[in-house]
Amino acid sequence: MSQTPPRPVRVRFAPSPTGYLHIGNARAALFNWLFARKYKGVFILRVEDTDQKRYVADAEQDCQDSLRWLGLNWDEGPDVGGSYGPYRQSERSELYRQWAGWLLDNGYAYRCNCTPERLAELRAQQEKSGAKRGYDRHCRDLDLGDDIGPHVVRFKMPLDGETMVDDMIRGPIVYQNADLEDLVLLKSDGLPTYHLANVVDDHLMSISHILRGDDWIATAPLHVQLYKAFGWEMPPIAHLPMILSPSGKGKLSKRDQAFEESGVKILVQVREYRQAGYLPEAVINFLTNVGWAFGDDREIFTPEEAMARFEIEDINPAGSKLPFEKLIWLNNQYIQMTAPDALAEKIKPYLEAAGLVVDMDKLRAITPYIQERLKLLSEAPEWLAFLFKHEITINDPKQLLQKKMDAESTLKALKASYDTLKGLDDFSHEKQEETMRALAVQMGLSAGQLFGTVRVATSGQPVSPPLFQSMAVLGKDVSLKRIQDAIRMLEDMDD
């Protein structure tokens, strides 16, 4: 248990709109959000759109949609405003130019007009000769004059001494300044790199704690030095562990789209989880337990319960692969916990997407019986299409045959079922089951044999929701008609 932070908590999630919201970024957002909510702080969405080359037009919208879907609402951001705006870096470029100028004026940075060609050549040489890589500081002490053409602004990294990054999760990390580089702060297009923008914004927006991806750890000393140069106090910082690819090769964020790995679908974008039929509550619960653990041996909990226990210091520094099989299990658990009528509403769009015309009364009636069977909402059509289609098709009459049964005995069973069911005034599943069980006994068939063939006859599938509940929803007329059709089919086959 750690103490309440000394100052008002203001944390930010700062995605770059270069692609749709990535599940790894979503987890970073989640941890920030959990922390902000726990301490009654402010959760800020800041769009880091300073990379014009990789900009994707609808990425920002997708990011917002995905965060909202997950329930990670922000208090300040490009759409909702706030008193520290603007929240889109492209709208703050004048600010970065000013602060870059300040660094220049005060001797903390320098202009560099090395061409991309020279830089590429330099790199090639370094690689060939095995020398240390990175910019050779060619322009650092040059007097370039006023008219130097396209140029960047680089940070003047101290040449000796050391820089310490005090990570909340890992403790102090010490770098030798001699190993560090003079990285670019302002690009030749006048826009800042992450390094400059991030430090300027975090300070100007009064960010109290920085929670960001592990991949920033290597450039953290630059950020420390920038704060120092500006004379600003650096907020406590924590680097969140990476989400690794299940293939065991690299970080997951190198992949930008769903792929399959030994039979398991690996989803990468948050929107893919939504499409696949995961419940946002399940995804949140799942993500919370990767890199951090609820403790108490509990696997299922609400965000509020997680907040009560969440501490940055408890985050596991090791990277992890997403345990997808656990997510599927969790999703089913959440589906089971959902109130049936509410679940029916959630299922509906997936049925419609499959081209079915949904009768809500039927759907509500059957939902309680597929709840424990449904792993993903997107599987609903497989389970329920037969209820909403006028016609079902049985491709091969042999599918009607159950184990140890031939066409003749199946025909007999179907005819007897037909007569039995037809005689029922009460078509409730209880009544059906009672009489059909008696019929099975009477015919010397197992329940599995008799019910199985009726199942295929009425649903067209060997696997379906419970038979009598299904027929009750289907209605007596339709059920009987389908059995009748199956009987004809068998008779035709039997020539």
Added chain:
RNA sequence: GCCCCCAUCGUCUAGAGGCCCAGGACGUGGCCCUCUCAAGGCCAAAACGGGGGUUCGAAUCCCCCUGGGGGUACCA
């Protein structure tokens, strides 16, 4: 190559010197239940990467090695 981070069952994790011949969950196997498929119940197999220290005592602390990961861009 150089710098940095990390290391408990297949996977996600609990464990902050004795409570651990290491606990939970998913997955896997078996049994039970059962109209199919599920769900549910019970049981089982399954891990402290290796080597040195420190200590009465190490999964827990230190060092080395190995392995994995990140960075090395006018991308974030």
